[in-house]
Amino acid sequence: MPTSIKHTYLQIHPRDNVLVALTDLPLGTQINFQQDTFSLTSNVAAKHKFTINAMQPGDAIYMYGVLVGKLSKPVAQGEAITTGNIVHAADDFALGNRKTEWQVPAVAADYRDKTFMGFHRADGSVGTANYWLVIPLVFCENRNINILKEALTAKLGFSKPRGYESEVDSLVQMYHDGRSTQEILNADLQLSPEQATTKKLFENIDGIKFLTHDMGCGGTRTDSEALCGLLAGYITHPNVAGATVLSLGCQHAQAAILMDEIKKRDSNFSKPIIMLEQQQLGTESNLLHEALKQTFAGLMEANRQTRRPAPLSKLCIGLECGGSDGFSGISANPTLGFLSDILVSLGGSIILSEFPELCGVEQELSDRCITEDEAIRFIQLMRNYNARAEADGSGFYANPSPGNIRDGLITDAIKSAGAAKKAGTSPVAAVLDYPEKVTKPGLNLLCTPGSDVESTTAEVGSGANIVLFTTGLGTPTGNPIAPVIKVATNTAVYKRMPDIIDINCGTIIEGQETIEEAAIRMLDYVIDVASGLTQPKAVKLGQDDFIPWKRGVSL
Structure with missing residues (x-):
């Protein structure tokens, strides 16, 4: 495939029997390709393809050197390929010979001694960021996750991106002023400057991330187990310092399954993980008080980590x-x-x-x-x-x-x-x-x-x-x-x-x-x-x- 492009159309692979338009090409555009010259028989929008030769129904279309479709109608030389004249088709595949030879880019030598500044974890991985996770094992805990998010985010200096509250204030004022619907629709709402954010309390932590989902119970056991595997992947991830996990208690996605999945990924797992079960702790306030205290203590420890x-x-x-x-x-x-x-x-x-x-x-x-x-x-x-x-x-x-x-x-x-x-x-x-x-x-x-x-x-x-x-x-x-x-x-x-x-x-x-x-x-x-x-x-x-x-x- 060419590594640079200097024309208005392109053949990606020598086997291809269509060309890609790099700009809008109108009907009648003259195409000079190899030893042939022909004119487009239709408009061809940029990014779309047109035929090199006249073709018949059932003929194969090749791009990138592979079969990508078959014609459902006759097409003329220089005609655009569309959903109206092509249907999906692909070659079959089977176990073949190993083809593992490849050319290492010469420029790689320039990067052999380069480094990045990351967070080194006990399992040998290195993070590009340092986050604390707060996650539910089941959708029943989403509300509590959101309460924790509201309580912690701004107070610890991990404020949300700029909101549009001032624009809403303007609309409310226009309503009180008796403005018409059309005046409101025609209003030019000016974006307000970003509000100053509270200085981060924990300088070495990039943020607390509160994940919610609609799984954990009520579906198949396979889905719940896959969820636990995914959550384990996030908890053991090099960009994560520790996690707070909320469980209802009776759901399919059990804390024990999550811990098994964590051990599969890191047999010597040593990150701080806070596991709280609502049905065991009783009241919602008990759950949230424990989550707040233990999460804050975990953040204090996570903040000790620095980039190296x-x-x-x-x-x-x-x-x-x-x-x-x-x-x-x-x-x-x-x-x-x-x-x-x-x-x-x-x-x-x-x-x-x-x-x-x-x-x-x-x-x-x-x-x-x-x-x-x-x-x-x-x-x-x-x-x-x-x-x-x-x-x-x-x-x-x-x-x-x-x-x-x-x-x-x-x-x-x-x-x-x-x-x-x-x-x-x-x-x-x-x-x-x-x-x-x-x-x-x-x-x-x-x-x-x-x-x-x-x-x-x-x-x-x-x-x-x-x-x-x-x-x-x-x-x-x-x-x-x-x-x-x-x-x-x-x-x-x-x-x-x-x-x-x-x-x-x-x-x-x-x-x-x-x-x-x-x-x-x-x-x-x-x-x-x-x-x-x-x-x-x-x-x-x-x-x-x-x-x-x-x-x-x-x-």
């Missing part, structure tokens, strides 16, 4: 995409892939998830697995997941959203072939099923849905201490304990949504820099974030999204 230098091998980066577009696979995603290869060569860990968005590239990824056992596990997870989806009438083919389709990702295989570019070229060290923990350096495949928040939640639960999140349409996803760095695939969305996006890879589409140059720029930013020198937009906004995956079908 750590090698880049201690980074575990989750790779995510959401609100993807037709540029995702040729700008931001391959940039993440090059960065991933650098980090793997340094001994770091990478997590690629979203299994519904790996449809069509299963053969390549399974062949890249270091062992046959890992390859077999990946193949089985993919087949079982898709079979469950098919049984419910919604296979992987149904994954692309209306926004994806509007911006050029018109089949799941097109979306998947571009999404897989985030993983670079290194071998697959391990294949994990949700909510297992990363234990090996290198590229790890984690079975999760394609849903942004569920997948990001899962990656962090498996150990990602930073998440790189690419978006072509704009997605405000974040995480309570791991910094989520948002990467734009195109300059337009970067300029339109500067409050949620950190890095622009639209420069690649515009020919201003190569994928390698963008990856180096991004890695330097990652190191600053990991050291606490820079806060990504999602952290500044308090975008603390947390949705556990119920193992039913979610694409």
